[in-house]
Amino acid sequence: MKVPVHVVLATKKETIGQVVELAPGSIIKFEKSCEEMLQLYVGNQEVAEGEAIKIGDKFGFRVSSIQMPEEHFMKVPPRSAG
Numbered sequence: 001m002k003v004p005v006h007v008v009l010a011t012k013k014e015t016i017g018q019v020v021e022l023a024p025g026s027i028i029k030f031e032k033s034c035e036e037m038l039q040l041y042v043g044n045q046e047v048a049e050g051e052a053i054k055i056g057d058k059f060g061f062r063v064s065s066i067q068m069p070e071e072h073f074m075k076v077p078p079r080s081a082g
């Protein structure tokens with residue numbers, strides 16, 4: 001089974017007008033520092049943080065920490081004798 005995996009550099013909300021004005025060479029400034037960790041998502045679930053690395057002429061991701069998924073427990077009612 002294949003699942004989508006993506007790395008998030010930064011996020012920002014822009015007005016529709018600002019998006020429409022984008023052109024080649026436009027620069028979008030983010031508030032996130034270059035020193036901050038990137039987030040790795042599998043599907044829509046954040047699973048790790050890490051940093052961007054260069055592998056030859058390609059981009060890579062080095063995992064620094066793993067986010068354990070929240071565990072959900074529910075009470076199982078006792079079986080009735082019957």
